[in-house]
Amino acid sequence: MSQTTPSAFEPATKTVSPLSLRRVMVIASSSVTQLVRMKTFYFLLAFAAIIVVLMSLNPPTTPAGVLSTIKRISFGTMDVFAWLFAIVSTALLIPKDIEDRTLYTILSKPVRRIEYLIGKLLGVLWVIAVSLLVMYGVCALALWSRETLYIAEELEAMNADARYSAENVGAQIALIEQQGLRPELGIAVLASFLKAAVVASVTIFLSTFASSSLFSIIISVLVFIIGHAHTMATSFWLYQTDNSLFVQLLLKVVKIFIPNFQLYSFSHGIIQGEAVAYSLVWQMTGLTGVYLVVFLFLSLLVFIDKEF
């Protein structure tokens, strides 16, 4: 072992700040590195392959139909990726740290447990956000290139045919543009991200007391599925009075404790070319924030006194 100057050992009495955003970001960026080095971004290659296959298909349908198919499949893939990745990566990160006992060395440093939890969640969300942006970029490029091509082809064909008036041409172009690349599609990506954020916060809560990653994954998927039946549960709760006590209790549990993932399905309309009210987007973002705070708070309640 080599010699060193005495300064290597000089004690330094640093002050410890209360809840530190810096420490949160250190843990978040470490989680990003961990997920990246776990080669999770390979999923993006699979997504790119799906887009390439979609682009090479030439189904016997209208240009608007082709664009709609590209959108539906690619946004569907993005959505599945976002929530599935949120569940699996969140369920892996914390139990892995506990199992590998990396948590010992992290929590023996001046790190608060809430900082650790928020850091892990932010790390997962960071990777999801980047992945969604990349996927959206690829999808947007594919849509734009097809849309431009179709518009040019339609214009050429309709202008050459005397039967079509300028109004007919305009209507046809508008139809293609409605199914093409529109700014509103960004909101559909945001909806997928918000939904993934909520499901990640649910999984992080489950991870704080689950005995294995598999348990967290299974329960999170169940919560996610049940969360899509929220409206059904609510209507049963409100309008059915002859349910058994068990059913009534179950419905109340669903209503109170399970996030309503159905609310995020407004993105389906956007993908089909419908308009969206921006107030709804703000409401959804706000609601997501509430879900995150509630589930992080519940996670902290369990995690703060957890012994390792």
Place this chain on the structure above:
Amino acid sequence: MSDLAVKVKNMTKVFSKGLKKSDYVVAVDNLSFEIKPGEVYGLIGPNGSGKSTTMKVVLGLMSPTKGDVKVFGYDSGDIRARNEIGFLPENPYFYKHLTGKETLKFYGKLCGFRGRELKDRIAELLELVDLESAANRRLGGYSKGMLQRIGLAQALIQRPRLVILDEPTAGVDPLGSRQIRDLILKLKDDGITVFLCSHLLEQVQEVCDQVGIIFEGRMRREGPLEELIQIEEQTAMTFSGAKPELLAKVRELIEADAGATIVEEGHPKTTLERLFVSLSHATATEEKEDEK
């Protein structure tokens, strides 16, 4: 500010085993000990004796069921206490996907280091633990000894006043073990308090000032090492260059005394570890000379 580095007072830790109230295990039972600043304290005991539980409570990873645990006057669960502690776990628990340098950067940042200060600190510690050449390799490819050394570097990253070492040389070869021992002595020289948990008794004997022997969660013996290991009614003398005639005279003198007997006589022995280390050094020196 407390004048003690660690103060454990009447600490009891009970783990429940099941849902029944009667289903529990007492891991540590009314344990008390103190570690003064600058001291090397060794807590020894067999597996399952409560060493790790005690250490985890001092680290704030667990809270005691009863009693008080203070680190430099702060409650062990207080984040300010953890700022004073550097911890080297038995099996280095670090992210295998990070390199040695990235590991130190991660822990350094957690402790509030930034920029040039962090960079210099990392370089200083990598040099200290002799891992400069492996700084950019991922920990997944490190040997046990290298992991232990990078673990020690991360334990020292925030310049802690107390270093807790859990079986620091477990699974490390004799040379690595000697390096870690030297480092502990260096820490001691520099006034850092060391709390060492081990069942490698020879190592504890070499570095510790104070020793506590824990068994089934209770402190059985505690005190300065020299006091604990000396046999009061016996005296040892080691001669060098003594001729047989002189030894015969000494024997005669002892036999002439009614109350004294020779319990043991022979050549003092080195330890296998010392023999191994000296041979390794000799071989290395020969190789260097051959290269010249």
